[in-house]
Amino acid sequence: MPVYKAPVKDTLFVLNDVLSLQNYGNLPGFADLGPETLEAIVGEAAKLAEEQFFPLNLPGDSQGCKRNDDATVAVPDGFKQAYDAYCQGGWLGLAVPEEFGGQGLPYTLHAAVGEYMSSANISLTMYPGLTQGAIAAILVHGSDAQKAKYLPKMVEGIWSGTMNLTEPHCGTDLGLLRTKAVPAGDGSYKISGQKIFISAGEHPMTENIIHLVLARIEGAPAGTKGISLFIVPKFIVNEDGTPGARNGVACGAIEHKMGIHGNSTCVMNYDDATGYLIGAENKGLAAMFVMMNEARLGVGLQGLSIGEAAYQNAASYARDRLQGRALTGPKAPEKAADPIIVHPDVRRALMTMRAYTEAGRAFTLWTALKSDIAHRSPDAVERQMADDLLSLATPILKGVLTDKGFDHAVAAQQVFGGHGYIEEHGMSQYVRDARITMIYEGANGIQALDLVGRKLAANGGRAVMAMFKEIGDFCEENRGDEKLTFFTKGLKKGLNDLQAATMWFMQNAMAKPDNAGAGSTDYMHLFGTVVLGYMWAKMAKAAEDALAAGDPRKDFLEAKLVTARFYMERIMPETALRKTRIEAGADSLMALSADAF
Structure with a gap:
């Protein structure tokens, strides 16, 4: 059977030692987050993840969701009780403003505890996760009346939320969407169309579901310029705030998926459903991007x-697994064989997973802190x-961490x-569940194109230059520290490769855009390798400083330094390979005619 223990010690190391969260007390929500308070909060989140979410992961995958004849959906046993415990603990509104029933704490803390929930049970965590994204969109673009009407019960978890973008013919290119909105004459609209791949689209865990739906108002311009965003509740909300008549929205089918079986991914049919415009007409994509960007960080x-x-x-x-003997001689001579952890190739797999994951945690929390500051x-x-x-960080984080998450699930299966190929051991589920993260909320190839095609040039390259400067300044400021020289x-070296690849794009992609497309995925991973290396350098400095101060976490801190060294020795050199691929350009990639494939 699978195991899981929330990495509380690692989380607190990043929050306290690396990011120095205590230095942000001037920001709303940060003032009372001292080390003891942080430890108490993440400790409670760990308990919920380990004791209530994780035991439902394997059986939830096996049982899955079922659409009933009346278009209702049954979710796995125990999900409702665990969801209620999550909501009753205040976790859903952790970072939501207090005026709407939230706790007003940092998004950084929300990300920290969110890791535990997704590790324990990704399918279950998606139900409140979609709601949190819908809350974010309504907070930014909803009217005061809409916020008052919907947010308190969504924050409490009594109502949930979704995002409805994709249609059968329309995925990334939302300009092709056909769902229409017709003014009803009373300020509302009648929404008709079909959406697919809608996570948590129908379920019995909340008394209402607040769908956020992209649609085109009759007569609106073609393409993305004519898209509007609407609130379409499952049940029309009465004047007193209670759910009223059933709206014209229903689950047409449950998608038959490779993974995340415990989440009800639905085909949603809208038949003259009553909807309410969020924000301005034809500006729906901007409103939805609030939710999409939060979702990309979440993915x-x-x-x-x-x-x-x-x-x-x-x-x-x-x-525990005994197999063969160590190359240097038996390590467990009293046993029939040595545990496979003695073998260098097994260590290679484990250290690679560990190095990426620990740096990925720091990168995720660093990015979340930028969101709080912004x-x-x-x-x-x-x-x-x-x-x-x-x-700048969002497409890198989404693309690199999900690619690597899948790689690590496969590597664990190989160990x-x-x-690992047998279902009851749980590794197959991790592989299947991880696969969707590389696809939804913008497939990773799209993330790479977004990075190269939009983010690099945005505001004259202001963001990428700032990132290069921050990393370069760190190297320069610590150049004289012998313990950090390595x-x-x-x-x-990695930063030099990244800067050279960026310059190559500037010189070769404007006249020949295929060069940018051909190198985009390598560039995203090159950038990610450097940023994760930056996280490791920061963690190494924090560990060295703590050891010098006599910190009692000696073994923990020394393990950080060993893992940091592994990353620099075994992973950072990949930047040179990525740079070489980028500079090869698009010629051989695009040379064959379509008929030759």
Whole structure:
């Protein structure tokens, strides 16, 4: 059976030692978050994840969801009770403003505890996760009346939320969508159309579901310029705030999926459903992008989470599984064979998973902190800088952490050998669940194109130059520290490759755009490798400083330094390979005619 233990110690190391969260007490929601309070909060989240979410993961995958004849949907046994415990603990509104029933705490803390929930049970965590994204969109673009009407019960978890973008003929290219909205004459609209792949689209865990739906108002311009966003509740909300008549929206089918079986991914049919415009007409994409950007960070977190869970299981199995003898001689001579953790190739897999996951956690929380600064800082310049870096980091985080999360699930399955292919050991589920993270909320190829085609050039390259400067300054500031020289040298080499690849794009992609497309995925991973290396350099510095101060976490901190060294030795050199591929251009890639494939 699978195992999972929330990595509380690692989370607190990043929050306290690396990011120094205590230095942000001037921001709303941060003032009371001292080390003891942080430890108490993440400890409670760990308990919920381990004791209530995780035991439902394997049986929830096996049982799955079922659409009933009356278009209602049954979810796995126990999901409702665990969801209620999550809501009653206040976790759904952790980072929501207090005026709507939330706790007003940092998004950084929300991301930290969110990792535990997704590691424990990604399918179950998606139900409140979609609601949190819908809350974010309504907070930014909803009217005061809409906020008052919908947010308190969504924050409490009595109502849930969804996002409805995709149609059968229309995925990433939302300009092709056909769902229509017709003015009803009373300020509302009649929404008709079909949406597919709608996570948590129908379920029995809340008394109402608030769908956020993209549609085109009759007569609106073609393409993305004519898209509007609507609130379409499952039940029309009465004047007193209670659910009233059933709206014209129903689950037409449950998607038959490779993974995340415990989440009700639905085909949703809208038949003259009553909807209410959010924001301005034809500006729906901007409103939905609030939700999509939060979702992309959340999906990156899912990649990290599955990678962590897969790593823990692989490490546990490798310590116990007896097979063969160590190349240097028996390590357990009293046993018939040595545990497979003695074998260098098994160590290679485990150390690779560990190095990416620990750096990925730091990168995720670093990015979440940028979001907090962008939304909460009183300093306009600081807000702009944080928002620039958040925008730049989002496609990297989503694309790289989900690619690696899937790789690590496969690597863990390989450590298990034949047992990894057997369902009851749980590794197959991690592989199947991880696969969707690379696809939804913008397939990773789209993330790479977004990074190269939009984010690099945004505002004259302001964000990427700021990122290069931050990493370069770190290397320069610590150049004289002999204990950090190995890390700063490795990081600087990776940064040089990243800067050279960026310059190559500037010189070769404008006249020949296919060069940008051909190198985009390598560039995203090159950038990710450097940023994760930056996280490791920061963690190495924090560990060295703590050891020098006599910190009692000696073994923990020394393990951080070993893992940081592994990353710089074994992973950072990949930047040179990525740079070489980018500079090869698009010629051989695009040379064959379509008929030759």
